[in-house]
Amino acid sequence: MNRSAQWELDDGVVYHWAIGSLALWICRTVGEWSYAWTHTDQLVLPLTDTPSPHALPPEDLVWTRVVSASPATGVAFAVRPPDRATVIKGEQAIAVLPHTTAELFAPVPVWITASTIGDKPQILFEVPTQRLHRRWFGSPMQGTLCYSVHAGFSTHASEVSADPVYALCPIRVRNLSNEPFRTDALYIQSDQLNLYRPEDSHWLHNLVTNSEITTVAAADDVSFAVSSDRGKGRPDGQLVARARRRHEESWWKRGYVLFQRISNYG
Amino acid sequence: MHLLMPEELRSLFTLDTLWVAARIIIVLVVTLLVVRFIAFVTIQVFKKRFSQQTLMIIKKTIIYSGVTIAWMIVLAQFGLNLTALLGAAGIAGIAIGFAAQTSVSNVISGVFLISEKSFSVGDVIRVGAYTGTVLTIDLLSVKIRTFDNQYIRLPNETLIKTEVTNITRFPIRRYNMEFVVKFGSDLVLLKEILLDCARSNTNCLDEPEPLFVINTFGRYGIEVLFGIWFVKEDFLAVRNSMMTSVHQKLQEAGIEFAIAPPVPQA
Numbered sequence: 188m189n190r191s192a193q194w195e196l197d198d199g200v201v202y203h204w205a206i207g208s209l210a211l212w213i214c215r216t217v218g219e220w221s222y223a224w225t226h227t228d229q230l231v232l233p234l235t236d237t238p239s240p241h242a243l244p245p246e247d248l249v250w251t252r253v254v255s256a257s258p259a260t261g262v263a264f265a266v267r268p269p270d271r272a273t274v275i276k277g278e279q280a281i282a283v284l285p286h287t288t289a290e291l292f293a294p295v296p297v298w299i300t301a302s303t304i305g306d307k308p309q310i311l312f313e314v315p316t317q318r319l320h321r322r323w324f325g326s327p328m329q330g331t332l333c334y335s336v337h338a339g340f341s342t343h344a345s346e347v348s349a350d351p352v353y354a355l356c357p358i359r360v361r362n363l364s365n366e367p368f369r370t371d372a373l374y375i376q377s378d379q380l381n382l383y384r385p386e387d388s389h390w391l392h393n394l395v396t397n398s399e400i401t402t403v404a405a406a407d408d409v410s411f412a413v414s415s416d417r418g419k420g421r422p423d424g425q426l427v428a429r430a431r432r433r434h435e436e437s438w439w440k441r442g443y444v445l446f447q448r449i450s451n452y453g
Numbered sequence: 454m455h456l457l458m459p460e461e462l463r464s465l466f467t468l469d470t471l472w473v474a475a476r477i478i479i480v481l482v483v484t485l486l487v488v489r490f491i492a493f494v495t496i497q498v499f500k501k502r503f504s505q506q507t508l509m510i511i512k513k514t515i516i517y518s519g520v521t522i523a524w525m526i527v528l529a530q531f532g533l534n535l536t537a538l539l540g541a542a543g544i545a546g547i548a549i550g551f552a553a554q555t556s557v558s559n560v561i562s563g564v565f566l567i568s569e570k571s572f573s574v575g576d577v578i579r580v581g582a583y584t585g586t587v588l589t590i591d592l593l594s595v596k597i598r599t600f601d602n603q604y605i606r607l608p609n610e611t612l613i614k615t616e617v618t619n620i621t622r623f624p625i626r627r628y629n630m631e632f633v634v635k636f637g638s639d640l641v642l643l644k645e646i647l648l649d650c651a652r653s654n655t656n657c658l659d660e661p662e663p664l665f666v667i668n669t670f671g672r673y674g675i676e677v678l679f680g681i682w683f684v685k686e687d688f689l690a691v692r693n694s695m696m697t698s699v700h701q702k703l704q705e706a707g708i709e710f711a712i713a714p715p716v717p718q719a
Contacts, residue, residue: 318655324660327623327625327682330625332624335659
């Protein structure tokens with residue numbers, strides 16, 4: 188089992204990885220890397236990351252070429268959180284009773300980055316480990332583009348049915364209102380998700396995010412918002428990928444947005 | 454006509470007049486350079502904060518103001534009374550306004566267009582028979598580039614009077630597939646096939662959900678509308694991929710499109 192996810196590649200040889208439903212091909216020549224990837228309908232289990240040399244991709248797959256000044260001859264894989272928010276939709280709605288805190292678990296898709304090995308590693312590319320569908324979160328006039336996951340969520344971590352290359356995301360829902368809080372979808376912001384893994388685990392296995400996503404039902408209007416109290420619920424294990432931070436909005440930008448709202452300009 | 458004599462010419466080229474001429478040239482060059490520099494810096498500073506349209510207005514305002522100030526300084530160097538000149542300019546403006554009513558109308562329409570913000574630079578608009586991307590919104594006209602790469606100038610007055618459709622105003626759109634299937638087609642199967650096509654297409658959004666409507670029993674068959682939501686940038690990809698997959702899947706399922714019978718030849 189490869190825990191470090193690093194491989195030395197021979198010059199001019201095409202290597203193939205089958206990681207879950209991701210099929211990936213990489214070829215290295217002097218000063219240039221080429222890669223091609225696709226998602227298959229079949230999930231390759233158990234997870235294996237041993238590359239097969241001389242395995243050519245389908246003819247209709249397009250190769251992407253990357254020029255690199257690095258003399259590195261090896262490639263390293265690492266996991267990353269998704270690059271945008273994810274909405275997890277369950278098959279059945281779940282209701283959290285008044286003044287109850289529910290601990291839910293949902294699967295979050297992860298990405299893989301490939302980078303050169305060496306003193307100054309360079310990221311060659313990054314790809315999602317599975318075919319991701321998208322959805323809109325908000326009104327058709329204003330909202331956010333998110334990934335859509337129909338894997339459902341559960342009250343027990345072991346019951347979350349998903350591909351092994353998902354990361355498990357614990358979500359705490361506190362209903363402070365006097366009404367039951369019913370939902371069939373959970374919105375998870377990517378800029379809060381750090382990825383953790385047990386010390387002795389395979390680089391793709393047993394990934395867990397922090398459980399800082401706390402959905403709070405307000406007292407009267409049963410509206411909910413993501414809590415900003417970050418850093419809570421850090422799982423055991425080592426941090427393997429930091430959350431993708433959004434660009435912090437400057438005071439100037441916030442002021443301008445406020446001006447737009449007040450003046451109805453723009 | 455009074456011609457300048459060599460002695461008079463010589464009298465013009467005194468040190469004083471040469472100094473005035475030099476000052477004028479210096480003022481013009483320096484002012485224009487400064488104005489261009491200020492415009493460049495301003496655009497760089499606000500590039501990420503404002504839309505292209507706003508940036509264009511800011512740039513033009515800076516350049517026109519700078520050029521006006523430069524000419525006022527030049528005229529002051531000649532010893533002209535600017536107050537009287539401005540008064541005369543006002544009177545001349547009224548006279549020119551009467552003489553150039555269309556242009557003035559376009560200018561006023563341009564002001565309304567900019568303040569109304571129905572569209573901005575980069576939007577795709579449809580005006581009458583023309584559809585294209587807005588290149589600039591100027592005082593007299595709006596320039597668009599059609600998809601077959603034609604440059605169209607639309608007078609502002611026309612845009613104020615005509616119906617303008619801003620195709621890319623909102624981040625997501627719905628593509629409506631309208632077609633007619635033969636009477637007797639399995640409508641339940643048809644709906645399932647269409648939904649399956651949308652679900653398997655990663656360019657189609659899961660939410661808002663696709664819309665399936667049986668419009669009416671038409672003259673030649675059952676008229677159906679199938680609407681799929683997508684991110685506005687994916688329009689062509691969605692249209693082409695959905696048309697292809699729907700055509701293929703319906704053919705496989707034996708569901709035929711209904712077409713009008715040929716007109717009998719005389």
